[in-house]
Amino acid sequence: MVDFVGRRKELDRITGVLDAAEARTPIVLLLEGTTGIGKTTLLNAAAELARERGFQVGLANASRMEKELPFGVTRQMFEDVLSDLPGDEAESAFRVAGSRGSGVINATPADPLEAFEEVDVHQALRGLYRLTTTLTPPKPLCFIVDDLQWTDVPSLRWLNYLVCRVTRMPLAVLLSQTTGIYPESPLLIAELDFYAERVKIGGFADGEIAEMTEKLLGVRPAPEFISACAETTGRNPFILSQLLATMRDGATPPDEAAARDLARQSPDDLGGSVLARLNRQSPHLVRIARIIAVLEPPGVELTAAVAGTGAPEVADAVRQLVGMGLLANNGKLAFTHSMIQNAIANAVTHTERDEMHASAARYLHEVQAPDLLVAKHIRRTTAKLGTWAAANLSRAAKLAVVDGDPVTGADLLSRALKEDMAPNLRRDLLIRLGRAETYFDPHQAAVHLTAAMEYLVEPQAILGVACRLSQVLYLDARYDEAREVLTTSIDKVEPVDPVVGGLLRLALRVTVPTPHREPVHTHPAEIDPTWREGGVRGRLAGALIADYTGNAGEEFDLCRESALVALSGGVVAIMNDPQRLLAAVNGLIRTDEFDLALRHSDEIVLEARQHGLEMLSVLGYTLRSRVHLSMGALAAAAEDARLAVAPDQQSCVHSGHLSHVQTVEALVHSLLLLGDVEGAQAAIEPVGLRGTLPRSWQHTALLHVRGLLRFELGDVEGALADQLECGERLLAWGAPNPAHRPWRSHAALAQLRLGRRQEALQLALEELELARRWGAPSSTARALLAVAATTRDAAALPWLNEAASVLTGSSARLLRARVLSELGTVKWRIGQREAARENLAQAKVFAEACGSVPLLSALAELPAEAVCRSKALPAAPLPVGTGLTPHEFRVASMVVEGHSNVEIAEKLYVTRRAVEFHLTNIYRKLGVRRRTQLPSALKVRPGVG
Template sequence: MTVEHPTTESPTGPLAANVVGRRREIDRVSRALDAAAEHKFSLLMFEGPLGVGKSTLLDAAAEVAAARGFHGASALLAPEGSGSPLHVVHRLLDDVLMNVPGDVVETVVSVAKAQGFDLVPWLTEAQPPTGQDDRRVFASLARVVGALTARVPLCFVIDDLQCADASSLRWLSYLAERRLRLPVVFLLGRTAGAPVEHALALAELGMAAERVRVDGFGLGDTESFLRRVLRTEPEPEFVSTCARLTGGIPLLLRWCAVPSAEDFAVCGTPELGMAVLARLNRHSSELVRLVKVLAVLETPTLELSAAVTGLTAPAARDAVVHLVGLGLLADDVSIAFAHPVVRDSIAATVSHLEADGMHARAARHLHEASAPDLVIARHAVRTHARLGVGIAEALLRAADLPLTDRDPALGTAFLTRALREALPPELRRHLLLRLARSEVHRDPRRAAAHLSEALDYVDDPQSMCTIACRLAQILQFEGHYAEAAAVLRRAITDVGAANPAVVAQLRLALHAVVPGRAAEGAMVGDWRRFPGAGRELAALVAGIDATTGEDLVRGREAALVALSRGVNSILHEPHQLVATIDSLIRVDELDSALRHSVEMVDEAQRRGLELLGALGHTLRSRVHRHRGELPEAIANAQLAVADVRRAGGDPRHFTFVYATEALVRALVEAGDLTGAATAADAVGLTGLLPDSWHHACFLHARGVLRMRQGDVEGALVDQLASGERLAVWSGRNPPPRSWRSNAAMAYLRLGREQDARQLAVEGLELARRWQVPSSIARALLTVAAATRGPAAEASLAEAEAVLRGSPARLLHAQVLFALGTHRWQHGRSDLARRDLVLARSLARECGATPLLTAIEDLPADALLPGEAEAPVLPRRASVLLTQQERKVATLVVAGASNDEVARQLDVTRRGVEAHLTNIYRKLGVRRRTQLQSALADFAS
């Protein structure tokens, strides 16, 4: 009998020719086949992580062997089928003998019988070779193989070698150790890290075999693989992204290949997860349970993983080690997934019910182990199971952690989850209050619903007062004044006469939030005798005084008390916070108002609160407009509108209307009437508007726009309607939107001079009582326009004198223009030129295009040449910068940014901004580029 030697030309089939990235391994197989042709026994063991493509490699290698004339047999092993002795050897020999000529089978059987080994009963499993000496059986089987190779060379392929029985592993070691002169090649595939029942036997074989490591693809092979899968040329960025996220593992690349790199972030699919789990299940069901827990709970501790899966700690540790070896986990310390896409895909295979149970078991275990509240809460919030009061309390404590300031939605989720438990009334009330506090900036309607429910769980008068006031303020913000009044009146009734201090607070709140209430001066004046209310009550009083004009000194004092600890102290009461900062604007405390509105915006951005940010930007816009900084006013109002839209705000809601009013006013002053009309149209460019405070204020802004557009009658209608509505809240106070001045100007344009003078004089009387410079100057400007003639100059001169040193720069420019034109018309040209030059300089700095146009339309000799213009605000020798302000100014002039200044002086960025605000004010400049010349002037 002669051996048919294989060809030496190393032919390959389609699979081997097309396999990607495995040329080194295929070449090694070819060399082993060459050695077998010279009767040199070879045993190659290919090892690699799960999904690296060992099976594909072994199939390609078998194809190469077949093309070279080798007769082959293969065995794909599984743990449940490898229990009997020599199970793998039986499968290989059975496969070979089923596919060789009958005379070869007879020869082999004869050889076996000569060795005292009956091969046929064993192969039919009727009589397995038990009770015999292993070495003798191994020798007999070796001679059987030798008999087979007398006719044809053999190539045996065994995949998932870790599942082989111990006796088969020892027989393979026996063959390797004997170094038989036979044309035989064994190609073995082993999944690294997979559980091994017969570890010592496999280790012994590993020492005898030639081990070949199979790893993920490099960048070039990844590109080739993706090209084949996608059937198109992949982009370089896509290739590098795939290589980085998968480690070049073919299994992951095949399931995750998508048309673009942008889509790769969402490539985790249940199909990929099921493919991974199916392969794991071939090794151990415990690995499947554990890896699902790790994917769902997102890298928990080993102890928690064991508790949730029901494994013992040692078993969980062993499973983790296996998963690391399989390439699924990065290491056995962090127990994090090596490839996030695998984690996401496995998590996608877990049903909602199964995941719910995992999180419930995790929360209970962590609570019993006294884990941190935040750790417990993150699991409790993801299950619907009843967990008990203890975990509800942990959720409440977690919601109060600093982390939730940066992520308020997380705190809200914790509190909402805690409310699903069966709780005692006191804890439920506390949770409802805390939840409403976290929702007020994001979803005021839900906050109102939770406050309303909290009222059913409270008997304490002071607590009832606090809840009722907060609920009423939210309803006021929403424009539900009747509901707000009903809440407060019900609370007054429930509290009763036995608690006069609490009733007084409730009446004060009723006076603030409900239109039509008569002022109760004594009650407002005694606000300090309610120490329990603190800054919240001070904010309420500040808003009342600013709205009604009852007491300027008291209102300013209350505002300063309310903001004494910064906006954070009353951040949970946005309506009171807005009213307080707004009260500072109404009394010309613009620097303070800007500082607090900046702080408000910073807090909103830090916490991701769009509605709060919109309110802060709106307040900043109003401050900038009053200061004559129109570009900044427009920018902040646009940011406010964008914040509301991003938060999904209702166009009728206070926040949107408030922001739109600020935008319309700023655009009108800047001369952009088209932009102002577009902005106003979102609320209502014509027609009736809802009967609310914010719509009454918007009517005033719409009237100003219509006046500039030439619709004088429409403007008058809007201003009178605005004044009628505002009077319900503010009585006869002049600051709210100066509707009298605008209505008077409309009357003048319509020829109704008597009506104009009547409104102008009434406004001036109220302004003098209010004693705020900008209010007085605006009223004087209107009186001058209504009276005309020589008598008007006295009013205009007084208005200009009142505004000297005032931050109301735009109004100052308007007064100077009116005074200059009046003096020019009455022959006082020198004084007129000085006034008009100052008006032009201020108008330019403010960006007030309409006012600049009006000035430029004056006769040429009414203005001094441009180079002769005087500074807007004269320098005063008494103005001194503090030492820290000088340091800040010097660094800014040198070109340092605010962040760089903060680092060099070891202060916060907010501190630098506050210093710059003071520096600009003291030196009479508005921007950084003016600082150098201003400092030079100051030094001289």
């Protein structure tokens, strides 16, 4: 039996045909299938099988190149049979065939076949029939024709003549035909259908894919690999064999990892092989297939334009490619499998691709196709197409950016700049390109915005580009370059337009850290009298004013108002200006407008998700983490910080970039307040707990948080050093506002721990004075709490009472919990027991809602009669070895009790996302995957808390 992979059913049917022939019951079998499905392999296997059984085999391969040669296929069959006969038997056979029959076989120049008259053809057919009947007595006979659709007309007549006459003859006729190809004579093939049994050959089954894989690679494939192969190759044996050969050459095992990578595979020889098979049918099919593979055209008209032919000819070619199984039969010009398309496209040279896309772009421009469709082809050709191409790319880029895809927009603008154009158009394209690149490639953004500045004359245009360029440089801590951009612009614009000059001075003041207070000759709110009206310039002015007043700690109401003006058009109106967006939301946080800040942060995250803007996503998650921290939603803050860190680590920015440093700061701060000191230490590890941090805005904020961590780790001297350095930088840069970073109160606690009460009190009182001047309740309460910490017992009560009063109704729950906890503790110590219990009970409620393990632990250390046991702490000791925090154990216990995530969130006064965040950590620590596994992991019976 022939060694053949798969096709057991088809081989069994061929065996049945041979059995019938041996029993003198001739059968005609026609195998039909798409290109590469395995018809030729099956027929070759059938020929080998027939010879093993003693058949005389006449095998012929029809060809498009020989379709004009009369009796070409017939001659191949008889030559194959007669070549095995001894000389005298072959000579006798020729005599039986007669002059015309032997002339068909020999095709002698003296008797040219093309000179045959109709009567001669009939004589040839009769002679060949007599020859066939003469050959069969000693051995059965098997005629095989591959690619029947290309068989010449006389040979088709001969086959029809044969099969309609044989009734009791040891003869088998095996034929194959490729679907989709127009046959040389449809009527003659249709006549064969009267006598033939058609067998449709489909793709490989899973078992056959596994069998071929194991045979070629020597390894049994994983189930995932088999499924991926079926999807990627369309179960086509030819494509599968090419893929497996590539894997064999690369020693790639057929495992789950390989399965994930299959969709990107494109075997080197596949494209050439497919095109060679197409070329056997028609060079025209090759041309059309290459155009479709490269251009992915939307219709026949574009394909015809690029091919330089008519639409009807292309439609016919498409119909054939569909029938051959290469194109999908869904009305679109798309290949059935991406691997085939990639293989054919990869076989096209770069020069040919370039010409195809250029032709497509010209045609689509002429027929006024949509801009994005025309631009798709312009961007893929290097040919200079003219100013129309630059204009088209400019319009398409605008559509892409508006649709939230700045990467594509930047790519289109970069291509547009390669065309010849007027200077003003080049300037506009450079500006738009730099703005688009702000989101994903700040280095290139700086390059293109700098180039655009050389073309600018109009003050308003200089304002917009200078602010954007200085922001990009600021985000990258390139402060000297940012300063030069702004100062140069001020010198150029201020004599002509004092309003724009004033805005540039304000931008310089808030953008570039400097030990010298940059002069702002006019009050910020009066630089542009129309800023409250909003609009593009009004929103820019609002963000600058919010940033300026928020840093300086002056004019609380103006900061809030200007932040709201900056955001008056929603996030969408300002999202193309990341630093101003950051300044506006920070203005709301510093003025305790936490609900508004949260709403806008949510909007940033939503817009970033919808449009895939990675850097904006990082900004949104970081801001939302800050808001959650301010409101005391610690788990949510940590969750957002982790979400910010993940994409940021994968982005193109370096580790010192503002977006990266800010995410680390947010994560460390949230983990510290949750009580996860170990996690906070791991998060800051790349920066280090000691050593000098770069003198930038972002590293100064990180310096403050690092001081908090060092304090928790017991390094009080190091904590104090970090806080004092943070303060020195902020003061030098004109940012004394404690709402920016409350470094004084934390430095005061470090001084107090070191026994320096007077120094501690001085810092705390200084912060209180600044906080009262600013007027934000949270800043004032935090400073009052620090002052209270530096006094003793009853002396602390006035400060704490004022702090509690200031925070009445505030959504800063963690800060309220801390104030009430300290107030209740002091009252308990001086004997005000009932009032103390009330304060401590309120503190417990807020601490539970925030999930603050450090505060809950402090409450748990108080006498039992001072505060009832917190629901957020377990009644019994934590199970040994779980690694859970008390709050995590409480959440896990509530899950065991049967509570849903929503119910747990309601009972603990947290968000559902916070509960999900805790459960993720719980599952990880306990090594489980689902809720039902928690009881056994905790060794707690359901219903027991």
